[in-house]
Amino acid sequence: MLRRSGVYIIASIILLFAVTHIIFSPAEHSPRTIIPTMIGGSAFLLMTTSIVLSTRLNYLEDWFGGLDRMYQVHRVAGVFAAILVLIHMISAPKTLPLDADPDLYSVFPSAVLGKIALVLLVIGLFLALNRKIGYSRWRPTHKSMVLVYLLATGHFLTAPGLFFQLSSPSGIVLIIAVVIGVPCAFYTVLGMNKRTSLPFTIEAVNNLERATELVLKATDKMPEFKPGQFAFLEIEGSGWDEPHPFTISSSPQENRLRFTVKVLGDWTRKVREELEPGRQALIRGPYGRFDYEKAGDRQVWLAGGIGITPFLSMIRAMDNKNNKEIYLLYAAREQKDALYLEELTGKIASLPQVSIVPIYSEQGCFARVDIMKKKLPDPLNSYDFFLCGPKPMIDGIRADLYKEGVPRPRIHTEAFEFR
C-alpha cells in the first residue's frame, strides 16, 4: 500500500514554492512572467523528486511504503514534470521586456538549455513508458534523464533576473532542490549504490521445474532482512549486466541466502543455462514492506506461480508462536508447477493456524475472487490480503477485492514488476 507521507511532503514543498513565488515576486514582474516561472519551478521540483527516488535509498521506503511504490511516484512525478515543462515553454515570455538590454541577455544560454532539456525529456519519457523496449536496453536510455535534469538546472540558474530571481524565497527553494538533486543524480548514474552491496559466492545452482534455485554464501556478512523482502542480485563477470530484483526465499535464521528464479527473459534464462557455482555476486537490499506481521489476525495469502517466494520465506521462518490465522492460496498451472509444495505442506502441518489451498488452472480453478469465496470459510472482508505474483494478476484481483468491499489498507501487494 502506498504510504502517503512521502507524497504529502512533496506536495507541501511544491505548494510552498508556488505560494512564495506568487507572494514574494518583485513588483515589476507581471503575471505573464510569474505564472510560467511558477509552473517551470514546480516541474523542476517534480524532476528532483524523480531523481531522488531513483537512488533507491532504503530509508525513503518508509515514507512511500516500499521500493515499488517509490518507483510509482518516480514515474508519476516524471510524467507530470514533462506536462508542466511543456506548459511552461508554451506560456513563457518569448521576448525580453522593452527596457531590458538585449546584449546582456543574449549571453545567457538559458532558453537554449531549456529547449534541449524539453526535447530530451519528451524522448526519454516516450522510451520510459514504452513497454516494448526490453529492460536492459531501456535502463541506459533512462539514465540519460540525468542529463535532462542537469540541463534544467542550468536553464533556471542562468535565467535572466527579470524572469526569475534566485535570491527570492522561491529561488532558494529551487537552489535547495539542486543541492539535493544533483548529488542524487550522480549517485544514481555513476552506480554508487554498488557501495552498499554485500559480496556473496554462489554456492549452489539447483534446477527446479521451470525455475532455478540459487544458494548464496556471504563472503563478508549476511544482510538483516524480514521474510517477504527482496534484494537486487548482481552477478559479477561480463555478460551479466545489471542487477535484478528477487525475493529472498530463505528464512532470516538460515546462514545462506536463497533465491528462486523463474525463466522470464534473457537474463533469467542465462541463470538457468549458464550459471555455475563459485561465481561471485553482489546483493543490494533488503527492500520491501510486504510484512504480514504488521497486518490483521486473519489473513489470506495468494501466491501466483513464482509469487510463492515471499510466502516461502515467511513459512520457513514461522514457528508455533505465530498467532495469525492464515490461508495460503497457491495458484499454479498444475501440481508439478507448484514449487516447494511438499516442503510447504510438511511445515504447515506443524503450524495449526495455517492452511494451504492449492488452486490449479489445469483443473479449471483460477486465482480469482469467485474461487476465493468458495475456498474461504468467511466473507472476503473478514481478512487482510497479501497478493504476490505477476502484475496483471495482482492488479485484477486487487480491483475485484475493492469491488467486494475489502478496504484498500487491507490489501497488500508485491507485483514482480517495477516498470
Ligand SMILES: Cc1cc2nc3c(=O)[nH]c(=O)nc-3n(C[C@H](O)[C@H](O)[C@H](O)COP(=O)(O)OP(=O)(O)OC[C@H]3O[C@@H](n4cnc5c(N)ncnc54)[C@H](O)[C@@H]3O)c2cc1C
Ligand atoms: C520486487 C520484485 C521481486 C521479485 N521476485 C522474484 C522472485 O522471487 N523470483 C522470480 O523469478 N522473479 C522475481 N521477480 C521478477 C524478476 O526480477 C524478473 O523476472 C527478472 O528480472 C526478469 O529478467 P529477464 O532479463 O530474464 O527478463 P526480461 O524479459 O528482460 O524482463 C521481464 C520483466 O522483468 C523486469 N525486469 C527485468 N530486468 C529487471 C531489472 N534489472 N530490474 C528490475 N526489473 C527488471 C521488467 O519489468 C521486465 O519487463 C521479482 C521482481 C520484483 C520487482
